[in-house]
Amino acid sequence: MRNLFIAIALCMVGIGMAQNQVAGVVRTSNNETLPGAHVHLSQFSQPTNPIGGFEFNHVSDGKHRLVVSFVGYKTKDTILDVTQSVNLELILQEDQQFLNELVVVTNAQKQIENISRVSQKQILENYSGSFALSLAEVPGVNASQIGAGQSKPIIRGLSANRVAVTENGVKQEGQQWGADHGLEIDAFNTEKVSVIKGVGTIAYGSDAMGGVIAIDNTAVPADSLTGVVNLLAKSVNDGYGANVQIKQKKNALYYKLNATFLDYADYKVPTNQIQYLNYLIPIYNQRLKNTAGTERNFTAQVGYVNNKLHSFIQVSNNYVKAGFFPGAHGVPNIGAVQPDGNIRNIEFPYQSVNHFKVLSNSTYITEKGEFSLNLGFQNNHRQEWSKFHTHYSNQLPPENNPDLELDFKLITLDNQFAYKHKWNALQQTKVGLQYQYQQNKSTGYSYLLPNFDRKAFGVFATHEYQLSSxxxxxxxxxxxxxxxxxxSYYDQTLYDYLVGSGKSDALANYYALRTPKIDRTFNAYNFALGFNYVLTPKWNVNFTAASNFRFPTAIELGSNGIHHGAFRHEQGDANLNPEKGWAFDAVFDYQSDRFALAFSPYLYYFTNYIYLKPSGQFSILPHGGQIYTYTQSEAILGGFEIKATQKITDRITAESVFEYLKNQQITANRNLNYALPFTPANSVFAKVSYAFGDTNVFKNSKVYFSGKYAFEQNNIAQNEEITPHYTTFGAGINSTLVIKNFKVHAQLTATNLFNEKYFNHNSYYRAIQIPELGRNIQLLLSIPF
Structure with a gap:
């Protein structure tokens, strides 16, 4: 017995002595930390923390396989001989063959999410004039284009307030509901982007039921001063622009500066006329008049980082001024589209948007956990200018800014706190609190959106459990x-007009109360469950199921006016309930040395989807037309995405993406089960690329050809038009030119190569028969220093 106790004691001592710590940091070849990289050490695995670090405790003596990976970088796979605690510095090199691919990534380190990751280099190589359009090659992602310079993202047919866009954890807030309202995000200032499809509600709350586009600008720069100058030129709208980025780290402090200037003229379309409201409107010289614009963006970030703390504050200002095609703003006016001899001027009507934002992000890392605090202030100021015109004979222009039709000032304050606790190598829990306050003020000689105050509070908890290897x-x-x-808003001008037109006092009072006082509270409970199973070293399966929700917005509850940007009279319903439903999402992922396949089916069910429905009643507002009322019904949405990538040879790579989506309302009358509005057409996309060998001067050179076929979209909402099928082609070549110490990366791309006249069902101008942009030749030069 005594010998047994001695043996047990020696064994325990041996085990205790054999428990080591393996820690380290993952960096890029530019010496920038790489948060979110996946580190696997035998049976242990974890993502790197916000400062690129990782830590494994209780690692036994012996040889362990160490695998470090991140999308867009070459995987580091080695054997680590552990005899004592070690601290590693791991450098990942960019994978030039892989950087052009936008690949779906599912992995066991993320919470109940189907994620596609996009690097800044990928954003620039797919840059198409705006941030949302630059993501259009991600499976399941489309964009609602607003002219040549603005757009908003669509994920699986859901957009606006159903898709959340975040920057460093704080949700971007503006007038997302408007069809003519773009996303004020500088595509040149997006270091990493994660597109979360399916279930985003748990971590992000309301407005994330369709998905999340998360922008991460938290990378810590290298110690030396580095920067890049990007120069842009486009043929479709004679656009040009420049972007400058400067960053440096010195000891624990660092800074990053980003400035972007863009200017573009009226853009070209492959048609000489359009038909709108039975008017034939000429398009002179195939240029859409008054669609010119300008953009000025600036961002500054100052941070502090050490082994335990990463904290920074970021200040940014995005300004956009862009014209509206005058032949489609309100009642068609053929005279307004006559050329004025200047394709770069911006006349009435036009929009200007200024988005000022201050973000603060702090992460503190302990041995067992991670604290994070995000604070945000946003001031979104949107104006729509149009030469004063009135539909009431008794309305006089305002004394100040008489041509300011609509003025929205939205202030948003965000506070978010989260704590992540690592119980052991197999389990971790995260809890979070979120609070948001919004105030909106609306003025202008027209009325659409009421003033409102909104407070929102959320609390969540997630738990990850590695059930087996x-x-x-x-x-x-x-x-x-x-x-x-x-x-509430009482329209005295409308009352006087109606009484003057012979209407009764009671009727005039009824219609003059455009928006009643509304005081509503909402609440929602939600849950999500996800599994990730590694079938084989090459096959991986991810499945999620969750309830989801979205609170109705002020525009859905209280709007009542002519929305010229959407070409209709929109009317809210103060009795709307929160949208609720269920979402199911799966990904079957196969990866080998030369072939990759991702198949992602999904199904959403909504118990009370909110949408704009033609009421069948005509507006009492002069020239108001039919009233479109926000209403609710059951709805179902389902489909799948397939992406395949094949390395045919070491130099030739082919990829294809097939997207299928169908949805419809569910009502008591089957004849009224229309599709949901703005549903993207099913499509097939293919690309073949060829990588050249390096020379003394030209490095990482590649040429590609691509094509897209969009099926006819006849699954349409009430009062939508069928959009014909179309085929477009594109091509591009990029290379890095190196001459001694001078380096420049050049990429020349062509879209709509054969100047095809086609319609995008999701385009803002689709409703007035304006086709998509014509052929565009684009040159982007990136000069690092």
């Missing part, structure tokens, strides 16, 4: 509460 489960729960106070 192959199976991981994630569970999330969340509670949200919102209080919305909408001010």
């Amino acid at each position: 192959r199976l991981k489960a994630d569970l999330g729960v969340r509670f949200d509460y919102a209080d919305l106070k909408i001010q």
Whole structure:
């Protein structure tokens, strides 16, 4: 017995002595830390923390396989002989063959999410004039284009307030509901982007039921001063622009500066006339008049980083001024589209948007956990200018800014706190609190959106559990509460007009109360469950199921006016309930040395989807037309995405993407089960690229050809038009030119190569028969220093 105790004691001592710590940091070849890289050490695995670090405890003596990977970088795979605690510095090199691919990534380190990751280099190589359009090659992602310089993202047919866009954890807030309202994000200032499809509600709350586009600008720069100058030129709108980025780290402090200037003229379309409201409107010289614009963006970030703390503050200002095609703003006016001899001027009507933002992000890392605090202030100021015109004979122009039709000032304050606790190598829990306050003020000689104040509170918890070396489960729960106070608006001008037109006092009073006082509170409980299973070293399966929700917005509850940007009279419903539903998402992912396949089916069910429905009643507002009322019904949405990538040879790579989506409302009358509005057409995309060998001067050279076929979109909402099928082609070549110490990366691309006349079902101008942009030749030069 005594010998047994001695043996046990020696064994325990041996085990204790054999428990080591393996820690380190993952960096890029530019010496920047790489948060979110995946580090696997035998049976242990974890993503690197916000400062690129990782830490494994209780590692036994012996040889362990160490694998470090991140999308767009070459995987580091080696054997680590552990005899004592070690601290590693791991450098990942860019994978030039892989950087052009936008690949779906599912992995066991993320919570109940189907993620596509896009690097800044990929954003620039797919740059098409705006941030959202630059993501259009991600499977399941489309964009609603607003002219040549602005757009908003669509994920699986859901957009506007159903898709959340975040920067460093704080949700971008503006007038997302408008069809003519773009996204004020500088595509040149997006270091990494994660497109979360399916279930985003647990971590992000309301407005994320369709998905999340998360921008991460938290990379810590290298110690030396580095920077890049990007120069841009486009043929379709004679556009040009420049972007300058400067960054440096010195000891624990660092800074990053980004400035972008863009200017573009009226853009070209492959047609000489359009038909709108039975008017034939000429398009002179195939240029859409008054679609010129300008953009000025500036961002500054100052941070502090050490082994435990990463904290920074970021200040940015995005300004956009762009014209509206005058032949489609309100009643068609053929005279307004006559050429004025200047394709770069911006006349009435036009929009100007200034988005000022201050973000603060702090992460503190302990041995067992991670604290994070995000603070945000946003001031989104949107104006729509149009020469004063009135539909009422008794309305006089305002004394100040008489041509300011609509003026929206939205202020948003965000506070977010989260704590992640690592119980052991197999389990971790994250809890979070979120609070948001919004105030909107609306003025102008027209009326559409009421003034409102909104407060929202959310609390969530997630738990990750590695059940085995192959199976991981994630569970999330969340509670949200919102209080919305909408001010009433009485239109005295409308009352006087109606009484003057012979209407009774009671009827005039009824219609003059454009928006009643609305005081609503909402709450929602939600949960999500996800599994990730590694079938084989090459096959991986990810499945998520979750409830989701979205609180109705002020525009859906209290709007009542002519929305010229959407070409209709829109009317809210103060009795709308929160959207609720269920979402199911799966990914079957196969990866080998030369072939990759991702198949992602999904199904969403909504118990009370909110949409604009033609009411069948005509507006009492002069020239108001038919009233479109926000209403609710059951709805179902389903489809799948398939992406395949094949390295045919070491130099030739082919990829293809097939997207299928179908949805419809569910009502008691099957004849009224229309599709949901703005549903993207099913499509097939293919690209073949060829990589040249390096020379003394030209490095990483590649040429590609691409084509897209969009099926006819006849699955349409009420009062939408069928959009014909179309085929477009593109091509591009890029290379890095190196002469001694001078380096420049050049990429020349062509879209709509054969100047095809086609319609995008999601385009802002689709409703008025304006086709998509004509052929565009674009040159982008990137000069690092």
